[in-house]
Amino acid sequence: MSAFDVRDLLEAAGRSGGHRPGSSHPGGQGAAALPAMPPAEALAPPSPPAFLSPVVLAGCVRVVEFVLIAALGVGVHAVQLTGIVPLSPRYLTATLGIAALAVLLLQAAGAYRMTAFRALTSGALRLLGAWCLAFLLVAAVMVFAKVADHYSRIWLATFFAGGLAALVAERFALVALVGAQMQRGHFDRRTAIVGGGAVAEDLIRALDAQAESGVRIVGVFDDRGDMRSDTVVAGYPKLGSVNDLVAYARTTRLDLIIFTIPITAEDRILQMLAKLWVLPIDIRLSAQASKLRLRPRAYSYLGSVPVLDVFDKPMADWDIVAKSLFDRVVGLAMLVTLAPVMLGVALAVRLTSPGPVLFRQKRYGFNNELIEVYKFRSMYVNQSDAGAAKLVTRDDPRVTPVGRFIRRTSLDELPQLFNVIKGELSLVGPRPHALQAKAANTLYDQVVDGYFARHKVKPGITGWAQVNGWRGETDTSDKIQKRVEHDLHYIENWSILLDIKIMLATPVSLFRTKNAY
Structure with missing residues (x-):
């Protein structure tokens, strides 16, 4: 983020009748009616895997x-x-x-x-x-x-x-x-244009004329109805509304979003950004047609096209490389070092209750991708709750005696080191939550505005919220609110040094937390 604070944006969008980002939809938007057209995913070109930037x-x-x-x-x-x-x-x-x-x-x-x-x-x-x-x-x-x-x-x-x-x-x-x-499209910055009309056409032609910019436009998204918005803009199809753009970004690779809407349409821009800021994507505001003239250094450039930075991905380029190396090297070292402990826990689980040693659970990963997280089984097999529909509470009868100890000490999380080696998790990051996790009987994303913004980075085995005491049962909405606030603080202030600080603080935090059952 580079232009304004997320909370200011959300408050402004709320005052102007904007969308509430925290909703029950995994993409972060509510059940608004979608236009009667083929889904954006069906119209999109194949999404190549990311290569070196x-x-x-x-x-x-x-x-x-x-x-x-x-x-x-x-x-x-x-x-x-x-x-x-x-x-x-x-x-x-x-x-x-x-x-x-x-x-x-x-x-x-x-x-x-x-x-x-x-x-x-x-x-x-x-x-x-x-x-x-x-x-x-x-x-x-x-x-x-x-x-x-x-x-x-x-x-x-x-x-x-x-x-x-x-x-x-x-x-x-x-x-x-x-x-x-x-x-294969590996070095292209796959880009969505938000807005239509002559301004969007001029921007698209300017970008298409500059092969060195590396921008590959995938389509146009416009929140206006078909009567006011063309279905094809400068040769590119309109793929849907801004709500469709959120769903599109969840299912195919997207690197950049450019707004062609005039800066004077402040309320309209804020309402759209309130839906889009939860995505791990760079967001820019085209300055090509703006009458406002700032110093050249105030702009960033796509080729020679000036844009204003609104949001930046939390991690890019060498940050991604550094964190990936840190996770894999330190994770592998921890796996080797803790192998005897993991073997002991596995034997204790296997010998004290029938059933498999590992418990597998679907959780939200980076950009809301579903991943299967490994844990040592801490519940009786016939009472396991893969969807986490019911929170574990003090003296919960579903938890085995060994399970109480390994949950309290977080030893049940150690198999997630395999998820780290596979690249699905980081050592440090927002904790991955189960799909049906609730606070006060309400789904997390319905409790917290911008809940899905915590998925802008890979989830982690431990995190800033956990070392600050926000770990364990979430029986009130305030507890999940505090977790998300700490997760967003981590995302906005990430560094390798912060990861090391959290790793060193994690063993101490395990003895301070009182509500982990």
């Missing part, structure tokens, strides 16, 4: 090219100078210096943009110029420092020619890889 790809290419150049320098020395000139720190410094300088100059020349990854011809001159300039600068330093005589000229010449050939070959392979992935 352009930002992460560019970073990986930088690392690969630095390692490639450095390895080539050392390899040329080994082939030409072994037994003649030792691989001294002097040669290593020159090799690493050339590699680092080449990467910096390639960056300055724009050789790490997606346009350079799509076609070798567009980046060939930049590649040649950056590589030649790197060697010229290094040669100049050697001459002025009066150390040129300490380096083999044959080594430098071979390093120059071999490095250029290696970079060209590597770029050929990169262009082929990126081209194959782009044909």
Whole structure:
């Protein structure tokens, strides 16, 4: 989120008669009548799996090219100078210096943009110029420092020619890889346009004219009736209303939503945003046709099209990579370390009550995706409640004696480390709730406005709410309200350091919680 606070948005939408985001529908909207047209999902193009983002790809290419150049320098020395000139720190410094300088100059020349990854011809001159300039600068330093005589000229010449050939070959392979992935739509930012009319047509044409923007429009959504809204806008079909857009984003990959509605239509925009902010998607407001002129730095750009940032995905690019690595590495280490404890719990469950050791339960995951979560079984088999229709209370007769202990100490959650390794859960995040979980006999999403916004990130085994005491029975609406507030605080302030802080605080919090049964 970058433009205004969620709570201010919801209050404003409520005052203007807007939609209440917390509803019984998994998408976050109520049972409003939908237009009589094919569902948006049926009209949408196939949704390809997410690949590396352009930002992460560019970073990986930088690392690969630095390692490639450095390895080539050392390899040329080994082939030409072994037994003649030792691989001294002097040669290593020159090799690493050339590699680092080449990467910096390639960056300055724009050789790490997606346009350079799509076609070798567009980046060939930049590649040649950056590589030649790197060697010229290094040669100049050697001459002025009066150390040129300490380096083999044959080594430098071979390093120059071999490095250029290696970079060209590597770029050929990169262009082929990126081209194959782009044909599958992996690097496209799948984009929905909200609003119609001439403004939407102008925006769509501007985006279509800029292939380098990486924007792929999937369709148009408009809350106006068919009498005021065309069924096709600039060649793209109208897929439905804003309510349909929420359902669409739950079932197919969507990366970006752009509003073409005038800024002056404040109430209308707020009512729509009150439905859409729960989605893990970037939301932008087109500034192309706006008469309001701000400083260029006030805008972000899709190619050359200016937009105003309204909401950002909580995690993107390197944040996703960092959290995924943290989850998998730490999760695997915990799984190995806690294996004896898990084995002991499994034996205790198996020997004290008949039935399977593990309990499987459907819960909401990232973007409301249904996932199957693993737990050690803590209830008698014939009284298990897979839908969590009834909360577990103190001295609940459905819970086994062993079950009371492992629920109290959260040992029953340990099998969820397998969900973490599979990529369905994170170690830290909002706890995944059962489908029919209730507070005071009312479904969670009917109690809390914006409840589904907690699904903007992967759920976790532990979370900010749990270490702050909001764990266990939710017999009042205030308890689930506090949980969601803490979950949203975590999402808005996420960092690896915060995850580490929560992980370290979790064992202590287990002894403080009194309402976990």
